[in-house]
Structure formats: structure tokens, C-alpha cells
């Protein structure tokens with residue numbers, strides 16, 4: 040039995056924490072002196088500085104002494120915040136700060152980071168400070184063993200704690216639970232997600248299951264290699280959304296897993312994809328000859344392959360092949376993947392020119408194109424036709440308001456666009472094959488009871504932060520939009536839902552923030568609306584302003600419309616956006632026209648991440664190029680046996696090209712098909728070719744899936760970037776940390792957690808919890824006259840808890856975070872028999888006859 044060591048471990052941890060928390064006389068005296076000493080933080084643009092109050096100056100100004108320099112300065116009162124005693128500097132939870140303010144919270148995070156403590160909490164939210172400045176052994180088996188079976192309250196902040204708590208919650212409720220990873224690009228979301236997967240696979244492995252942490256690690260390694268590219272913000276930035284489902288049996292053991300991949304954004308010309316890089320610079324010998332790479336004009340420029348940082352490629356390629364092998368991917372299947380990737384490389388060298396007639400496009404190098412066609416198992420003319428022949432005119436279809444018609448200029452695409460679209464299609468097909476192979480390796484047909492879903496998306500990105508002066512492209516807007524949607528889920532779960540619960544229970548909080556939090560500037564909703572508000576079909580209006588509001592549709596819809604209109608351009612798109620949302624509209628605080636042509640900025644995440652965008656090429660990029668689909672048709676006709684076999688199999692396993700899922704488990708399939716339904720039915724089905732709107736529909740699907748996890752069913756891991764990509768990682772970049780901290784609304788979440796009553800329980804459940812401990816002596820079966828509410832009130836009073844630490848709602852008891860030991864107190868009181876007769880009587884009545892029999896035997 041595991042129980043004894045776990046209990047001992049938890050007890051040891053509690054004692055350790057209590058010893059750390061128990062204050063000596065000396066410490067108490069010091070704390071008192073500190074608080075009386077007028078220690079403050081002076082907040083400024085560059086961060087915050089420790090000062091001591093020296094006295095008042097003119098109205099609203101205060102004289103302070105800077106501790107570090109001794110200088111006396113006069114500052115605005117509003118720039119000062121109370122400092123916490125030093126022993127709270129590295130507290131685990133921001134909500135436990137005595138003076139809960141922004142400087143205090145940032146100081147806590149900075150102090151923890153400097154001490155190598157990369158995790159913290161802000162109430163229910165888990166924070167990861169990343170990337171770590173040195174490799175610390177905090178993700179080891181030894182550490183994982185400490186978390187096994189623990190309750191949230193008993194664990195220090197850690198991503199393992201988030202995984203453990205999701206598992207505990209899933210087991211208790213028998214419902215799916217989710218962990219969402221939020222943050223900017225490069226902040227460590229994918230890494231944190233992988234740590235959670237590793238923890239759950241190590242600690243809750245089913246006996247004899249093939250689903251070892253190593254197998255899952257290999258699967259995620261392979262997927263990340265194929266789905267990432269180098270950017271200014273991250274060496275391996277994710278270019279797809281992943282929904283990793285870990286499926287557990289009734290006993291909580293991991294028996295199956297799967298990954299759904301959504302919104303792949305693979306345009307090799309715009310981002311150097313890691314798999315292409317590794318294959319080209321890493322493969323050698325016979326394989327290189329088989330892939331005809333030995334004949335390639337390697338000194339000629341190739342837009343799909345970068346020549347930098349190629350030293351590690353051979354090692355990475357060997358590791359990739361080993362991972363494939365470990366996952367049971369056969370040599371033939373691997374060969375099919377290598378051949379398609381190598382064909383993409385050859386197409387990069389093949390290039391595009393206009394033919395002799397000056398009318399048609401063709402490959403610039405027939406030799407390279409022939410090599411690509413040989414690898415793909417098709418004739419070179421066939422390949423050339425697939426890439427350059429104008430698409431067939433669309434067959435007449437019933438007119439529908441929402442269907443995206445082909446723009447008139449689509450039949451006259453530049454050759455380079457066609458080649459890029461074709462290569463993108465080929466890469467998408469490869470990625471789908473790889474995802475299907477991975478899912479085959481990690482999914483089983485075992486019966487599962489519930490799942491933990493891990494949601495990882497490409498991070499929010501701001502090119503300015505990475506030192507890039509040009510405006511961001513459409514792909515970054517879509518990543519930023521996804522983060523806004525997930526932040527809206529966070530906002531709802533951490534700030535809106537608890538307040539609604541208090542309101543329903545008739546509990547008022549005396550935090551004085553009632554008006555503030557309702558203000559729309561502190562909610563992500565207006566920005567989400569600006570981006571994705573659907574056009575209204577029926578308009579009920581009472582004024583011209585109402586009509587304007589109803590008619591207003593989100594930027595993504597405007598982009599889709601512009602891409603359909605003849606004579607539309609990036610300029611007309613921006614003009615429409617500014618007419619809808621710029622001055623004098625009430626949304627003008629969210630959007631600004633930039634001085635440079637075709638540029639504008641959006642105040643993402645409540646203005647904490649203003650991003651400059653450049654709309655050049657957006658109208659074209661917002662629609663899927665029809666040539667992309669031709670890669671699919673060409674692979675279908677391939678004569679290459681390896682390609683045909685794996686391609687046909689993967690189509691059967693995956694279905695459509697925008698997602699892939701496991702083959703085995705029913706709940707995973709249910710979830711996968713529910714997102715697929717979101718993507719293929721209604722407006723989403725109609726807008727299948729609108730790249731921009733597909734992002735909205737995928738976001739809808741994810742939010743819907745999270746909603747099904749129920750209240751409290753979603754955990755959030757907020758990854759905070761401590762430095763800009765090229766900055767020395769010695770200390771934390773405070774302004775950067777502050778903007779993310781504000782964007783996540785962590786202070787608000789921590790305040791509500793501290794001032795509110797985050798632990799809640801139905802009154803019946805509250806009382807039922809203690810029925811087994813209730814003494815049965817003098818059992819009286821007569822019903823007590825007291826109401827459930829009175830009984831619980833009586834119980835809580837007897838517990839001698841601080842009356843401000845709990846509230847009795849209409850149907851629930853609500854407990855403050857500081858009063859976590861009430862469970863133990865209640866049990867002690869029951870055991871000591873100090874509860875009143877009526878409580879005991881009530882508790883006894885609640886026991887089933889069987890339970891009472893057991894109790895009688897004990898008594």
C-alpha cells in the first residue's frame with residue numbers, strides 16, 4: 040500500500056513548511072519594526088526601488104530616502120506602494136503577501152527567480168518563470184515522487200502540482216479536466232506542458248502499459264521538431280495548436296493518449312521549418328544519395344533552408360530517427376516522410392521563371408524539379424501542372440451568403456505564390472502523416488474513465504520586443520488573438536465566475552473593487568470582440584448608433600470580406616478596420632493607426648502588449664491558396680509505394696487536414712469529433728478556405744471544450760518571460776515581467792482569491808464530510824429542528840475559526856484561503872466531542888443505516 044509513505048511525506052512537508060513559517064520572538068519583533076519603519080516601493084518605468092518614508096511634502100507628494108543610495112527625493116504618493124517584510128519575499132503564493140500590491144508581487148517573483156525558484160502561485164493560477172537561467176534539477180523523478188497523491192494545499196508551486204491537482208480533481212469528479220498554458224512566445228509553455236505530461240506518465244503509469252514517459256517524450260519531441268521553426272523570439276517556436284489528451288482508467292492510471300493538431304501554420308518560405316533544416320543538414324551517406332540530396336546545387340540559394348546553426352543537425356537527425364524507431368514507425372514509413380521533405384528541398388532549388396512565351400510560369404531548374412518529382416513518385420509534367428496550371432473554374436454552386444467565393448484574380452497567381460502554396464500543402468500533408476504515426480504509437484483501445492487535456496498554442500508575439508522594427512504579419516495577429524481568447528477564459532474563471540458565485544450565494548465582498556472590475560478596460564472581451572465579432576443577421580435597432588454597433592463585425596470577418604471583393608486591397612481593408620473601430624468609435628482606445636502606411640497597432644491584453652502590425656499581404660494571406668490542396672491530390676496519385684501506403688493509411692486515421700486524432704479511445708474521439716464538427720459545420724464549414732476565420736472557429740472549439748470541463752475544471756499555467764530573447768539572463772527584466780503580470784490580470788486574481796472565499800462546499804456536503812466521525816452515543820433518530828444552514832453555522836462557530844475567514848451562503852459554505860486547516864480543526868472537534876448535541880444529532884442523521892452500524896460497532 041502506498042498510503043503510509045505518502046501520508047508521511049505530506050506530513051514531513053507540512054512540518055517543514057510550519058517550521059519555516061513559525062516565527063521566533065526575534066522575527067516577530069523584527070517584522071513589527073519593519074512595518075513601523077515606513078518601508079515602501081517606489082514604482083517607476085524601469086521597475087521599482089526600495090525607499091523609506093521621510094515625511095510629507097506638498098499635497099499628494101511624499102519625501103522618501105532611497106535605501107540603496109541614501110538620496111532624499113520627493114515623489115508622487117501614487118507611485119508608492121507598501122513593502123512587505125523581507126521574510127515574505129520568497130513566499131510561494133502572491134496572495135499570501137501582507138501588502139498585496141504590484142511591486143510586492145513583482146519583487147516576490149524576482150526574488151524567487153534569483154533564488155532558482157521558478158514557480159509561484161497567484162491564488163489558483165500557477166506561474167512559471169522562464170526560461171530558467173540555469174538547469175536546475177526541479178523536474179526529476181525524486182521531485183515527482185514528492186507530489187504523488189498530494190492535495191493542492193499540500194504542494195509547493197510547481198508544474199507538477201498543476202498536473203497532480205488536475206489528476207486528483209479528475210479522479211474525484213470522474214470528469215475531464217484541462218490545463219491551459221498561457222504566455223508569450225518563448226516563455227516556456229511547450230516545455231511546461233511536456234513536464235506535466237512527463238509527470239503524469241511517470242507517476243500514474245498503468246502496469247505493463249506501453250505508454251511510458253519515454254514514449255510520450257519521444258512522441259512530443261517528434262511532433263515539435265516537425266511543428267516548430269526558428270523565430271526572433273524562440274529558437275523552436277510552435278507553429279500549431281496542440282490538444283494533448285491523457286486518458287486514465289477508473290483507478291487513475293494512464294492507459295491511452297493522443298494529440299490533436301490544429302491550425303498548422305507552415306509556410307517554409309516565411310519560417311525555416313526545423314524538420315527541413317535537420318534533414319538537409321543532418322542526413323548523410325546512403326540516405327542522402329537516396330534522397331538525391333548529393334546531386335543538389337547546395338551552393339545555390341534555397342528559400343526553405345537556412346544555412347545558420349547547422350552543426351547540431353546531424354546529431355538531431357540521428358535522435359529524430361531513433362525517436363521514430365522507438366515509436367514503432369517503420370523504415371518505409373520514415374522513408375516516405377524523408378522523401379516528401381527532400382522533395383520540398385529540391386523544389387526550393389527548382390525556383391520559378393516565366394516561360395519563353397512570357398505567359399506561363401515554369402520551374403527555373405528542370406533538373407531540380409525532376410529530382411523532386413522522382414522522390415514524390417510523379418512525372419515532372421504532372422508536378423509542373425499541379426503547381427502552375429490555373430485552378431479549374433469553380434463549378435456553379437447555390438449562392439449562399441456565407442460561402443467564400445473565389446476572387447476573380449485567383450486564376451492569375453504569381454508563380455512564386457503557387458510554388459509556395461504547393462510546398463505548404465506538401466508540408467501540411469507530411470505533418471498530418473507524422474501526427475497520425477504518433478497517435479498510432481500512443482493511443483490504445485483500453486477503456487478510459489476521464490482525461491486530462493493539455494492545451495498549448497503558439498505564444499503571444501510582439502516583434503518589437505525581439506528587436507524587430509517592422510510591423511508584425513498576419514500569423515502573429517492570429518497567435519495574439521488565440522492568447523486573447525484563452526486570457527478571456529482565464530478572466531472568466533478567475534474573476535467573473537467567483538464574483539457571480541458570491542452574488543448568487545448572497546455574499547458581499549468588502550474589497551471596494553466592485554466598480555473597477557466591471558470596467559471594460561480590465562476585460563479582454565472588447566479586444567476579442569474587435570477581432571472576431573460575428574456579423575449579425577437580424578438587427579434590432581433603436582438608434583443610428585445601435586445600428587452601427589450591430590453592423591460592426593470583427594477584424595477577421597472584415598479581412599475575409601475584403602479577400603472576396605474584387606478591387607480590394609490591403610489598404611481598403613485597413614481603411615474599413617479604422618472606420619469600424621478607430622476614432623470616433625468607443626473602441627478607439629484599442630486600435631491606433633500608425634504613422635507608416637499600412638501599419639496599425641492593437642492594444643493587446645488590456646493594453647499591456649501593444650503590437651504594431653503591417654497589413655501588407657494580409658488580404659492575400661487570409662485565404663488558402665487553391666494550389667495548397669493540389670499537394671493532396673498529387674500525393675494521392677503518387678507511384679511511390681512508401682508514400683502511397685503511409686499517405687492512404689494516415690488519411691483513414693485522421694480525416695481532414697486541419698486536425699488529426701487518435702484512433703483508439705472513445706472519449707478522445709468524441710472530443711476530437713466535437714472540434715471537427717465546430718470546424719466543418721455552419722459558418723466554419725462555409726469558411727473553410729478563410730485562414731483568418733478558421734482561427735476563430737478553432738478558438739471557439741477549444742473554449743467550448745474547456746467549458747465542458749465545468750467550473751473549476753480548468754487549471755491555468757501562466758508562463759512569464761523574465762528576459763527578452765537576446766538579453767543577459769542575470770536578472771529579471773522588470774518592465775517586461777510587469778507587462779505580462781498585468782496582461783494575465785494576476786494581481787486582480789490574487790486579490791480576489793485573498794479577499795474572497797475560494798474554497799466552497801454545499802452545506803449538505805460540508806456536514807456529510809464529518810458524519811463518519813460523529814459520535815453515535817445517545818443517538819436520537821428524531822429529526823432536529825435546526826436548518827442545514829444553522830447546523831453548519833453552529834459547527835463553524837464551535838471550530839473557533841476567525842469569523843471573517845468564512846461565510847455561509849444560501850447553499851454553500853465559503854472558506855478563506857488562510858483558514859485551510861478547518862478540515863483538521865473540524866475533525867479534532869468531532870473527535871473531542873465538543874460539538875453541540877444538535878450538530879451531532881444532525882451528523883448522525885445524515886449517516887446511512889449502514890454507516891451507523893459501522894459507527895455503532897466502533898463506539
Ligand SMILES: Nc1ncnc2c1ncn2[C@@H]1O[C@H](COP(=O)(O)OP(=O)(O)OP(=O)(O)O)[C@@H](O)[C@H]1O
Nearest residue numbers: 169170224225226227228229230273276277497498
Ligand atoms: N523549465 C525549463 N527548463 C529548461 N528550459 C526551458 C524551460 N522552460 C523553457 N525552456 C527553454 O526556453 C525556450 C522556450 O521554451 P518553449 O518553446 O517551451 O516556449 P513556448 O512558450 O512554448 O514558445 P512558443 O509559444 O514560441 O512555442 C526553449 O528553448 C526551452 O528549452
